[in-house]
Amino acid sequence: MTLFVAVVVVLLALFGASLALVGSLGLLRLRSFYERAHPATLGATLGATSILLAAFIFFSASAGRVLPKALLLIVFIPLVSPVTTMLLARAALARDRAKRRAAAAGSADEDWLREVDELGRAQAEAARQQAVATGGSGGGHDGAGHDADESATAQGRGAKASSPEADPPGGGT
Amino acid sequence: MTEALLHWGLLAAHALLAVGLALAATRLIRGPRAQDRVLAFDAVYLNAALQIVMFGMRFGESGYLEAALVMTLLGFASSSALAKFLMRGEVIE
Numbered sequence: 552m553t554l555f556v557a558v559v560v561v562l563l564a565l566f567g568a569s570l571a572l573v574g575s576l577g578l579l580r581l582r583s584f585y586e587r588a589h590p591a592t593l594g595a596t597l598g599a600t601s602i603l604l605a606a607f608i609f610f611s612a613s614a615g616r617v618l619p620k621a622l623l624l625i626v627f628i629p630l631v632s633p634v635t636t637m638l639l640a641r642a643a644l645a646r647d648r649a650k651r652r653a654a655a656a657g658s659a660d661e662d663w664l665r666e667v668d669e670l671g672r673a674q675a676e677a678a679r680q681q682a683v684a685t686g687g688s689g690g691g692h693d694g695a696g697h698d699a700d701e702s703a704t705a706q707g708r709g710a711k712a713s714s715p716e717a718d719p720p721g722g723g724t
Numbered sequence: 725m726t727e728a729l730l731h732w733g734l735l736a737a738h739a740l741l742a743v744g745l746a747l748a749a750t751r752l753i754r755g756p757r758a759q760d761r762v763l764a765f766d767a768v769y770l771n772a773a774l775q776i777v778m779f780g781m782r783f784g785e786s787g788y789l790e791a792a793l794v795m796t797l798l799g800f801a802s803s804s805a806l807a808k809f810l811m812r813g814e815v816i817e
Contacts, residue, residue: 552726554725560781561733567737567774568737569740571741572741572744574744575743578751579748579750594767594771595767606780610780614786620790623793624793628770631800632766632770636766638803638804638807638811639762639810
């Protein structure tokens, strides 16, 4: 293998590897999912193509004949990687729309709704606090020493037995 | 000269790929939602396949290319299955 071929192989490999590194860095640094879907394709298309082109040149030069195995990968990887990204983006859009609909419909105590982005979480939190405020008007959340489930049981007892002892701690403190 | 250039250059490219895999794995662990994790999983898979190609170039074995091809196929199948699972809630319907 001549020096020129080695220089070309090393430059292509370094270029592709640094593109993959930049893509992974963008995957780590960017904020939302829809921004993160972009840099992941950077290393998948141009980075993978240049690294596999380096491998094709390297193996063909060291074997003395054309080895088409790397060309198979060059065709395959940039073909299938955007397909995966598009499927994933469509799935994420469908999930986001379902969550927005569920948050708008007010079913805020679903378990998967709690891992929404900030908007959906704020909506769910507001709906829950409003439900607590309207449900527990007597022995509500102004008691400083009571946490949430204790006041909830006080509410349940108060609703059942017309609250003779649920009212004094709320009014006393 | 040529040997040293190939050795150190391919080692540097391999190190860059390893750092990229570590960053993608960090996103895989930290990712706040399931689709972030699937995206990072795809990036980890691709970085690992490129590292296998780089192993083949450093050791002078062209058989590593087939391993990378199989790994890419498996990564595509698992990533699209995970995306379908996120969309529908089940893989085979």
